[in-house]
Amino acid sequence: MSLDVAAKKTLLRKIPHGLFICGVAEADHINGFTASWVTQGSFEPPLVVMAVRADSTSHGMIERSGRFSLNVLRADQKDLAAVFFKPQTAVGGRFDATPFKLGELGLPILEEAVGGVECVVVGQVKHGDHSVFVGEVRTAVLHQDVAALDLASTGWSYGG
Ligand SMILES: Cc1cc2nc3c(=O)[nH]c(=O)nc-3n(C[C@H](O)[C@H](O)[C@H](O)COP(=O)(O)O)c2cc1C
Numbered sequence: 001m002s003l004d005v006a007a008k009k010t011l012l013r014k015i016p017h018g019l020f021i022c023g024v025a026e027a028d029h030i031n032g033f034t035a036s037w038v039t040q041g042s043f044e045p046p047l048v049v050m051a052v053r054a055d056s057t058s059h060g061m062i063e064r065s066g067r068f069s070l071n072v073l074r075a076d077q078k079d080l081a082a083v084f085f086k087p088q089t090a091v092g093g094r095f096d097a098t099p100f101k102l103g104e105l106g107l108p109i110l111e112e113a114v115g116g117v118e119c120v121v122v123g124q125v126k127h128g129d130h131s132v133f134v135g136e137v138r139t140a141v142l143h144q145d146v147a148a149l150d151l152a153s154t155g156w157s158y159g160g
Helices: 005-012 057-065 078-083 093-097
Strands: 020-026 029-035 038-042 047-053 067-072 100-102 108-110 115-127 130-142
Touching: 020 057, 020 108, 029 057, 029 093, 047 057, 047 067, 047 115, 057 067, 057 130, 067 108, 067 130, 078 093, 108 115
Parallel strands: none
Antiparallel strands: 020 029, 020 067, 038 047, 047 130, 067 115, 100 108, 115 130
C-alpha cells in the first residue's frame, strides 16, 4: 500500500472550512489565532472539534487551561483573519486590532464578529503535528446573524 501524496493533497483541500478566531486564556494572559480546522461533533451535549498546531503558543495554553473560545467571523472580516495568523510582537497583541470582551469562562469574544462560543475541553487526541481538541460548548453569544467568512472565499489554503 502506498499513499498517492498528490491525490491526498488535492482531495483533503476540498474539505470545506469556515474561518474562526480561537481565543485562549491562561492566568492573566489571553491569546487568539485564526483556525479553520473546526467542525461540530455532537448535538447533545453540544461539542465542537478543532485541530491546533502542536508548536503554536495557543496549543499549550489550551492544554493547561482546558478551555477555548471560537469566534465566527463575518464574511467581510478577511483582513482580521489575516491579523490573527500573522506573527505578533507579544502574546495577545493581535487583539489590538479589534474590540473584545471576556465571556463567562474568561475567554475572548470578539464584539464585531457574528458571535462566539466558549468551550471546556472534554477530549484531546495528541498525534501528529496538530492536536485535536474536543470542546463542550458552555456559552454562546450572537451579535449579528449575518453571513460568515469561509476559507474558499479568501483564496487561502490550509490543509492537504
Ligand atoms: C487560512 C489559515 C487557517 C489556519 N487554520 C489553523 C487551524 O485550524 N489550526 C491551527 O492550529 N492553526 C491554523 N492556522 C495557523 C495559525 O493561525 C497560526 O499558526 C498562528 O500563528 C498560531 O498562533 P499562536 O502561535 O499565537 O497560537 C491557520 C492559518 C491560516 C493562514
